[in-house]
Amino acid sequence: MNAHTTAVLRADDAVPLPEPRPPVIRLDRVGKIYRPRGNAEPVTALHDISIDVGAGEILGIIGRSGAGKSTLVRIVNALERPTAGRVELDGVVLSELPEAAARTARRSIGMVFQHFALLARRTAADNVALALEIAGWARRDIAPRVDELLDLVGLEAQRDRYPSELSGGQKQRVGIARALAVRPKVLLCDEATSALDPETTQQILSLIARIRRELHLTVVLITHEMNVVKSIADRVAVLDQGRVVEQGSTFEVFAHPRHDTTKSFVGSVTGSLVSDELRARLQPEPVAGGRTVLRIVFTGPNADEPVLSRVTRLLGIDVNILAGQIDPIAGRSFGTLIVAVPGEPVTVEAVRAALARLNLSTEILGHVA
Numbered sequence: 001m002n003a004h005t006t007a008v009l010r011a012d013d014a015v016p017l018p019e020p021r022p023p024v025i026r027l028d029r030v031g032k033i034y035r036p037r038g039n040a041e042p043v044t045a046l047h048d049i050s051i052d053v054g055a056g057e058i059l060g061i062i063g064r065s066g067a068g069k070s071t072l073v074r075i076v077n078a079l080e081r082p083t084a085g086r087v088e089l090d091g092v093v094l095s096e097l098p099e100a101a102a103r104t105a106r107r108s109i110g111m112v113f114q115h116f117a118l119l120a121r122r123t124a125a126d127n128v129a130l131a132l133e134i135a136g137w138a139r140r141d142i143a144p145r146v147d148e149l150l151d152l153v154g155l156e157a158q159r160d161r162y163p164s165e166l167s168g169g170q171k172q173r174v175g176i177a178r179a180l181a182v183r184p185k186v187l188l189c190d191e192a193t194s195a196l197d198p199e200t201t202q203q204i205l206s207l208i209a210r211i212r213r214e215l216h217l218t219v220v221l222i223t224h225e226m227n228v229v230k231s232i233a234d235r236v237a238v239l240d241q242g243r244v245v246e247q248g249s250t251f252e253v254f255a256h257p258r259h260d261t262t263k264s265f266v267g268s269v270t271g272s273l274v275s276d277e278l279r280a281r282l283q284p285e286p287v288a289g290g291r292t293v294l295r296i297v298f299t300g301p302n303a304d305e306p307v308l309s310r311v312t313r314l315l316g317i318d319v320n321i322l323a324g325q326i327d328p329i330a331g332r333s334f335g336t337l338i339v340a341v342p343g344e345p346v347t348v349e350a351v352r353a354a355l356a357r358l359n360l361s362t363e364i365l366g367h368v369a
């Protein structure tokens with residue numbers, strides 16, 4: 001080892017390495033087979049699911065009806081045991097704990113439900129207090145904690161209202177305050193915004209994002225809506241027929257969806273750009289003298305460059321812009337543009353190659369006369 005190497009090693013040694021921290025939630029090859037009573041065939045609800053959720057991270061798990069989301073939620077909060085694999089919560093193997101210990105471990109997970117699950121005969125404050133009563137908190141500690149929680153979710157003024165006197169968004173704020181009451185490490189949101197209108201959904205998602213920051217919480221959002229995931233999730237796992245078909249950073253999954261199910265979820269956000277009228281005219285094969293319709297995805301640094309005019313000048317062709325949209329995804333700009341270019345295959349390929357050189361991905365949506 002020469003002097004220089006030694007010096008470099010010393011310099012590195014002086015910087016304390018961050019402690020390698022295990023994920024807060026680790027699903028390791030989790031499977032679940034239901035064996036219905038009678039002669040019905042067994043149902044594989046989950047197969048070989050491996051997902052890690054890091055401390056302070058927001059993970060979105062997205063899937064259609066029947067994909068296995070509810071089963072996954074019940075397994076993560078130890079209401080159900082997997083038939084294969086293991087579930088770790090903060091280093092404890094949840095899936096192997098006896099029932100009483102699993103009940104205690106469950107307190108590290110705050111649950112938020114789609115339909116709020118509030119008691120109609122209790123006020124907002126008393127609904128939050130209930131979680132503390134169940135956890136055995138002393139009476140004198142409950143009142144100040146409830147005030148603190150209602151303050152955190154912006155509901156001080158509604159503390160004495162009953163659920164029937166609250167809006168959907170306010171009910172969900174109570175649900176979030178209740179979920180956080182005993183200071184869980186993880187907030188598990190099961191379709192938490194599915195019963196809310198789009199504006200209220202965004203307000204609740206902003207609240208969850210703020211709480212995550214302030215409390216350094218780990219959040220798992222289970223949903224069937226890409227709009228929910230795209231707003232606040234750092235990472236996303238796509239569940240399809242009981243399997244994780246794709247997972248990664250939300251932005252990457254959005255920008256480069258690989259699996260058909262992911263493509264269709266991404267399309268549900270950007271797909272409305274293709275009007276019904278255009279969709280009806282799109283043909284699968286090139287039309288002589290016609291045009292080809294492309295979807296161009298702008299991500300990162302190119303999002304605000306005049307790339308289209310550059311390509312137009314470079315190739316000497318006309319580009320018609322049919323539709324466009326910019327979405328903020330995981331804090332970055334994600335632009336989608338639908339354009340029509342002259343339909344000769346060589347021209348289309350030249351356009352795609354020129355855009356690829358600018359790091360823009362394109363997809364042929366079809367051809368029009």
Ligand SMILES: Nc1ncnc2c1ncn2[C@@H]1O[C@H](COP(=O)(O)OP(=O)(O)OP(=O)(O)O)[C@@H](O)[C@H]1O
Pocket residue numbers: 034035036043044045063064065066067068069070071072
């Ligand atoms: N107790 C059970 N016994 C037998 N099969 C079950 C049971 N619970 C769920 N399943 C099956 O497991 C699969 C996954 O169901 P699950 O409820 O987890 O899906 P999901 O994604 O939550 O759907 P949804 O959004 O419609 O609630 C489905 O095929 C379902 O029929």
